[in-house]
Amino acid sequence: MRRFKLGLAAVLSLLLVLLAGCQAIGGVDVSKAVLGTLDVKSSMSKQTLSLQLVPADGKLKEEDRKAIEILNSLSVTIDQAILQDSKHMSMEGAVQFSGKKLPFHVAIDPKTMKLFVEGMTQPASVPLDMQELDMAFAGTKMTDETIMESYKDIFGFLLKHAPNPSSISVTPVTDTVNGESLSLQKLHIDIRGDELADLAKGFLTSLSKDQEGMKELIGRLYDTYYPIFAAYAGTSEDGKNALSKADKEKQINEAVKELTSMLNELLPDYDKNVKELLADSPELKDILSKNTVLSLDLMLDSKLKIRKQIMDLTVQLPATEDLPIKQVKVRSETEMWKINEPVTVHDVDSSKGVWDVTPGEGSPGAMLRHVDRQSELYRLLKDDLKITHKSFTLYSDEDPSILYDAGYEPVIVKGTLMVPVKYVADQLDADLKWDKATKQMTLTDDLTGSKIVLKMGSKEASIDGVAQTLSQPVQSFEGYAYVPMKFITKALGAEGYWDAKELVLTIERN
Structure with a gap:
């Protein structure tokens, strides 16, 4: 039953991605249109994305109401996205949040991703690993084209077996894309939660009957990805350790046999297992109900390129006391133009330098x-967003006067609660430097930049040069430096709360 649950969940998720089967609708080859998105090598586009959380029935807690209002205010607008090629792209747009509008600009190349949000003094520059990935593929036949072809093989095979939902249609329309009026074919698809199980059954049934298709797909994937595995293993594709044609055929046949066996195990009792699954997991009845709906409009041009897309997703959630929302709604609209035409990304202005992250x-x-x-x-x-807020706990499973786990446990010394310096500093993002010669520690507060100086065995300390006296000297427990809790938390802008009954220390910073 557990294996069935995992299998069904995977198939239902897959169907939401596939959207529809390969059956031609109104003369439109749906499979070809969907696979055509993988042939887009360059383009310009724009998009809007918004979220709506529908409150659960009944009275809400004030914190839940506020959280829902904040999340419902969130939306993203991409005014211009440019895909120059598979490794160069840029996006310019804005995020709306709690009545605020924050314009942003992102640019990506093989070496870095640059991000600028209005209000930043410098754009952030984040290193990427694309070049390392290219080096990993060096010496193999792996290219962007072969990777894309393997994706097309996989999705083409899956689309071939994915049944069409009950609501799917094609109608001619006139619509605008980037201000240009175009004659398009509108492919409309509705998928309800209560039909996903039947769609999954049809998908699995069709798949189980196509052993030759499985064999062909696995063979293609083998030819594409085996050189990478061989390179990582230190052998070449043509080396003596490469599989022979007979061994390759044997492994592919074994893989097909295993997949077929899994499908044949799932299908005979499929309907019965679905009923048992819903009985064992009542929350799925709401999620897989008619109120969960994916509605999709794809506007296709004469070359079956998707020029405009409108997606509305509603997910019905189970009614529980702990869940303050009953539905999640997501809406997006996308327009695309200059498909496979020469375009150039817009780089982020870094004339004032960058923040290397x-x-x-x-x-x-x-x-x-x-x-x-x-x-x-x-x-x-x-x-x-309260990004400076921190909250963490230190536990003591024994008498707090006895060190239970060095470096993480609070300790009481002569009535003074002591905490490990390094652990507290790490949790509050403070930089800690240790001078072995002087046995002196210097902590730099992440938020204020204040310098806190401590010395092993001493009660003398300082904050930004101002002398302080500790209630107990800094001391070592099994190699870890401990300091009075009240001093270190106050110095780093936090507060500590000791529960003497439960032997738990909570440290918080706003």
């Missing part, structure tokens, strides 16, 4: 230091 290392303080304090962006980050 190492992925995963950007702190709230570093971010705010690159934002104008008078800007809407600063107020959004600091006041609305």
